[in-house]
Amino acid sequence: MAPVKRKAPRGEVAAQAVSVNDLPWLVRHDAGRCVLCGACTAACTFGAIEAKLPPAGASAAEREARKEAGEDGRPVIVQKAEAAHACTGCGMCEKVCPAGAIRPVRNPDNRWAVLSRTHGEPARRGGRGGRSVVEAPPRERTLDAVVIGRISQMTDPALDSERHTFELRSPLGRLLRPGELPLRVEDGRLVLAGETPPVRWIYPVIFSDMSIGALSTRAWEALALAVAWLNEECHLPVRMSSGEGGVPTRLLESERLRYFILQIASGHFGWNRIIESLPRMKADPAAVLIKVGQGAKPGDGGLLPAAKVAPHIQAIRGVPGATLHSPPNHQGLYSIEEAVQKMHLSMNAAFGFRVPVAVKCAASATSVAVYNNLLRDPYHICGGFFLDGMLGGTGAAYSVSLEHTGHPVVSVVRDCYRAAAGPGLQGRIPLWAGGGIGMNGDAAADAFKLVCLGADGVVLGRLLLQLLGCVGNEHGRCNACNTGYCPVGICTQDPRLVRRLDVDRGAQAIVDYMRAFDAELRKLLAPVGNSALPVGRADALVATRRDVADRLGIAYAC
Amino acid sequence: MCRIGSIKCREAVPPSLALRLMLPQQEGHDNSGFALVMQDLEGAFSHYKETPLLSLATTPEGLRLVADHMAALGFVQLAQWVPEVDNRAGLNMAAMPRYVFSNYDWPEVYRYRGQKDREELLLDTRLALRRLLEEHDAGYVYSFWPDVLTLKEIGDPADIAAYFRLWDDDGRLVARNIVAQCRQNTNYGIVRYAAHPFFLQGHTLCANGENTLFTRNREFQQSLHRGYTGFESDSQCLLYTLHYVHRELGWPLTYYKHVLTPLPAAEAASREDGEVLGLIRESLAQLEINGPNAIIGLLPDGKMLACCDAKKLRPLVIGGDGDMVAMASEVCALNAILPARDKEKDIYPGERELVVVDNGLELQRWLQ
Ligand code: SF4
Numbered sequence: 035m036a037p038v039k040r041k042a043p044r045g046e047v048a049a050q051a052v053s054v055n056d057l058p059w060l061v062r063h064d065a066g067r068c069v070l071c072g073a074c075t076a077a078c079t080f081g082a083i084e085a086k087l088p089p090a091g092a093s094a095a096e097r098e099a100r101k102e103a104g105e106d107g108r109p110v111i112v113q114k115a116e117a118a119h120a121c122t123g124c125g126m127c128e129k130v131c132p133a134g135a136i137r138p139v140r141n142p143d144n145r146w147a148v149l150s151r152t153h154g155e156p157a158r159r160g161g162r163g164g165r166s167v168v169e170a171p172p173r174e175r176t177l178d179a180v181v182i183g184r185i186s187q188m189t190d191p192a193l194d195s196e197r198h199t200f201e202l203r204s205p206l207g208r209l210l211r212p213g214e215l216p217l218r219v220e221d222g223r224l225v226l227a228g229e230t231p232p233v234r235w236i237y238p239v240i241f242s243d244m245s246i247g248a249l250s251t252r253a254w255e256a257l258a259l260a261v262a263w264l265n266e267e268c269h270l271p272v273r274m275s276s277g278e279g280g281v282p283t284r285l286l287e288s289e290r291l292r293y294f295i296l297q298i299a300s301g302h303f304g305w306n307r308i309i310e311s312l313p314r315m316k317a318d319p320a321a322v323l324i325k326v327g328q329g330a331k332p333g334d335g336g337l338l339p340a341a342k343v344a345p346h347i348q349a350i351r352g353v354p355g356a357t358l359h360s361p362p363n364h365q366g367l368y369s370i371e372e373a374v375q376k377m378h379l380s381m382n383a384a385f386g387f388r389v390p391v392a393v394k395c396a397a398s399a400t401s402v403a404v405y406n407n408l409l410r411d412p413y414h415i416c417g418g419f420f421l422d423g424m425l426g427g428t429g430a431a432y433s434v435s436l437e438h439t440g441h442p443v444v445s446v447v448r449d450c451y452r453a454a455a456g457p458g459l460q461g462r463i464p465l466w467a468g469g470g471i472g473m474n475g476d477a478a479a480d481a482f483k484l485v486c487l488g489a490d491g492v493v494l495g496r497l498l499l500q501l502l503g504c505v506g507n508e509h510g511r512c513n514a515c516n517t518g519y520c521p522v523g524i525c526t527q528d529p530r531l532v533r534r535l536d537v538d539r540g541a542q543a544i545v546d547y548m549r550a551f552d553a554e555l556r557k558l559l560a561p562v563g564n565s566a567l568p569v570g571r572a573d574a575l576v577a578t579r580r581d582v583a584d585r586l587g588i589a590y591a592c
Numbered sequence: 593m594c595r596i597g598s599i600k601c602r603e604a605v606p607p608s609l610a611l612r613l614m615l616p617q618q619e620g621h622d623n624s625g626f627a628l629v630m631q632d633l634e635g636a637f638s639h640y641k642e643t644p645l646l647s648l649a650t651t652p653e654g655l656r657l658v659a660d661h662m663a664a665l666g667f668v669q670l671a672q673w674v675p676e677v678d679n680r681a682g683l684n685m686a687a688m689p690r691y692v693f694s695n696y697d698w699p700e701v702y703r704y705r706g707q708k709d710r711e712e713l714l715l716d717t718r719l720a721l722r723r724l725l726e727e728h729d730a731g732y733v734y735s736f737w738p739d740v741l742t743l744k745e746i747g748d749p750a751d752i753a754a755y756f757r758l759w760d761d762d763g764r765l766v767a768r769n770i771v772a773q774c775r776q777n778t779n780y781g782i783v784r785y786a787a788h789p790f791f792l793q794g795h796t797l798c799a800n801g802e803n804t805l806f807t808r809n810r811e812f813q814q815s816l817h818r819g820y821t822g823f824e825s826d827s828q829c830l831l832y833t834l835h836y837v838h839r840e841l842g843w844p845l846t847y848y849k850h851v852l853t854p855l856p857a858a859e860a861a862s863r864e865d866g867e868v869l870g871l872i873r874e875s876l877a878q879l880e881i882n883g884p885n886a887i888i889g890l891l892p893d894g895k896m897l898a899c900c901d902a903k904k905l906r907p908l909v910i911g912g913d914g915d916m917v918a919m920a921s922e923v924c925a926l927n928a929i930l931p932a933r934d935k936e937k938d939i940y941p942g943e944r945e946l947v948v949v950d951n952g953l954e955l956q957r958w959l960q
């Protein structure tokens with residue numbers, strides 16, 4: 035039903051009318067400082083503010099006062115009292131204002147929860163899951179209650195983080211048990227007598243699967259640029275997952291494809307191009323990642339609102355310009371056995387069994403069961419289990435999914451590791467954890483703790499966007515990635531907005547962060563005396579909360 | 593920190609020699625215990641080299657439990673040696689009521705079984721006895737293997753030696769191989785099973801250091817083989833890895849070092865055998881050690897080995913005079929029992945080295 039627009043006669047209260055105080059952010063404008071440049075209204079992508087002449091004024095005395103001050107006929111910036119143009123708190127107006135005359139402030143009295151569900155449409159947004167749009171600062175995260183408490187001192191000297199040689203590499207691919215290795219003793223040496231599944235040893239960080247489409251081509255390019263630089267200039271073999279949105283043909287046919295993980299999700303977007311490029315590929319991709327679910331909206335397929343399906347997106351994905359909603363599951367896959375046989379086998383075969391094929395699922399109470407099944411598959415064809423926790427970010431989702439579905443990733447990683455360790459299968463299918471890693475900026479600490487709990491590596495997503503300049507946060511700032519109006523050009527296809535993003539500087543910020551990450555990871559390895567990643571070394575951790583300690587099976591300390 | 597030592601000799605030597613090796617190093621250990629494994633025995637055991645020897649420290653009840661259990665399995669006791677202990681007051685040690693070393697004949701059904709079956713029987717029997725004694729809190733069983741004797745006790749090593757009259761050198765307790773250690777494991781609880789050397793199916797090992805990847809090693813090993821149990825000490829993992837690589841996988845000994853402390857990936861990859869090394873590392877990452885360790889091992893065939901961790905944070909020295917080779921944490925230990933050896937020829941194994949001494953006392957140095 036179309037919304038009823040009702041204009042109340044002057045002076046009458048209309049209960050249904052929206053006022054700015056109903057919106058999550060209030061725009062504070064200081065008319066006295068305003069220089070009338072109009073930059074703020076031009077910068078605001080959400081149309082939340084406009085320049086208006088102030089109402090004539092109630093009294094003759096006030097009119098007189100304005101005249102005297104020379105302000106008569108001078109426009110002021112006012113916030114629109116419309117839900118469709120609600121201020122998102124992005125702060126672009128503040129950023130561009132030369133006079134410091136305008137800024138958004140959080141509005142604790144807002145009625146956004148009820149206003150955002152008009153037109154019979156569920157509310158949508160982007161950003162991180164598991165958090166209300168207008169919620170106060172987040173609760174303490176599990177990882178914040180875990181510290182690296184086993185410090186090497188007398189019995190086992192700590193290492194020198196600056197001078198010692200560390201090996202920070204993690205596997206992606208199926209690792210055989212010792213008895214399964216095709217080795218033969220010949221003249222006192224072991225020689226290889228058969229084939230083994232492909233395994234890549236890469237940096238323990240993968241850039242998350244954010245598609246071209248969800249991201250602007252420039253933002254995607256900035257990530258790709260950073261990945262190439264990290265590999266070629268910084269000796270950090272970071273890999274990046276394409277997301278379900280295709281890959282530019284030039285990249286598909288370049289040597290640098292080896293830094294990329296091709297994702298296939300339920301919509302199969304972009305796979306025409308990938309398949310067509312196969313005969314011309316000069317390098318194998320790092321891996322293929324089958325996306326079954328994602329942490330921010332588990333059980334729901336990908337969502338690309340029509341506003342973001344620009345012509346170049348239509349071309350790369352091979353789709354018409356409409357809202358693209360991937361099915362919630364892969365059509366035709368109804369059991370894990372089928373998943374293993376059909377998806378994994380066909381993907382393995384497509385790349386001549388030279389490329390590891392991994393699977394990504396939303397973290398869930400069922401993750402252990404899935405992992406157990408994968409571990410016991412007799413074909414050794416699953417090369418990685420990616421667990422995506424509910425604090426993961428997304429370009430667009432229904433708010434109800436973002437805020438009320440999903441599972442934290444930490445205990446799931448621990449459970450999967452322990453389930454595998456029971457029968458001695460730990461390390462056979464690498465565990466990669468994502469979803470809220472580096473939420474507080476300390477991605478290295480999060481990564482190290484997850485590694486000790488059993489992860490082989492971590493997946494970063496939202497943090498990378500923040501490094502590119504995304505202003506969204508977990509306290510309801512911006513998170514408008516679904517609208518096509520991303521104020522910094524990351525999550526939009528509007529060429530005018532995309533221009534706001536400086537690709538080189540964005541890539542530089544990511545490279546710099548990763549170099550710092552690498553140094554910080556060494557700073558954490560050194561005190562526990564390990565020069566390689568201590569996967570599963572939970573005894574290096576202590577928890578400052580009893581419940582966390584009990585749940586994760588680590589020592590409690592207070 | 594603890595100190596370790598071992599002796600390999602052409603002629604069988606008494607435990608007092610091992611004590612003389614260990615005591616000069618006592619500033620580096622805390623005198624909290626003494627333990628040794630002797631292999632290739634002469635003296636009291638010279639006639640029973642082919643039959644399994646059980647090393648026990650028990651209560652009288654434990655002794656009965658063991659006797660019943662062994663009888664039920666069909667083991668027939670051939671000989672028994674009970675050390676005449678010196679019960680004088682004032683000795684600083686926690687003695688068990690009974691120390692018994694018994695040789696058994698194989699059960700009838702095993703008389704014609706192959707070596708492998710017999711070895712599994714010996715392990716199963718030791719594990720069962722261990723469970724039995726634990727259930728009744730009735731003592732300890734350290735080894736059950738032909739020609740191998742284990743003695744462990746808590747206390748001052750010199751007093752323990754006095755108690756067992758090890759200084760007397762009466763010729764009854766002598767062996768060609770001795771691996772010894774003088775400290776209970778103090779990182780964890782002080783229990784007899786936590787004292788090095790550890791033994792499993794002919795494989796003996798003692799280590800100095802800390803296994804920082806203990807949890808990871810243990811979680812992998814406990815499902816790998818039924819004999820990988822206890823884990824009272826983090827160094828038991830090093831024995832189990834030796835046993836796994838050498839006996840279960842049947843890989844050449846040199847791969848033990850590759851499994852424990854793999855070469856840096858880039859270096860391994862550039863080698864001719866890079867692919868094999870890469871696969872081993874991928875497959876057995878859970879058995880890597882990443883802390884400081886010096887290791888002495890003894891194999892079923894009498895080969896003695898030594899190696900260190902990749903960072904080489906724990907000392908180890910090997911020296912010999914042609915009739916005897918000794919290994920120890922500190923060179924003062926070698927000086928005590930091998931004063932006339934050519935010290936120039938002492939070997940301080942490097943972080944990539946594995947040293948193997950065979951029964952002819954030939955030394956092989958192998959670089960990873
Ligand atoms: S904060 Fe952002 S959305 Fe709000 S008025 Fe400023 S530019 Fe517009």
Ligand code: SF4
Nearest residue numbers: 504506512513515520
């Ligand atoms: S700045 Fe762009 S990417 Fe960041 S939350 Fe806003 S819309 Fe999303």
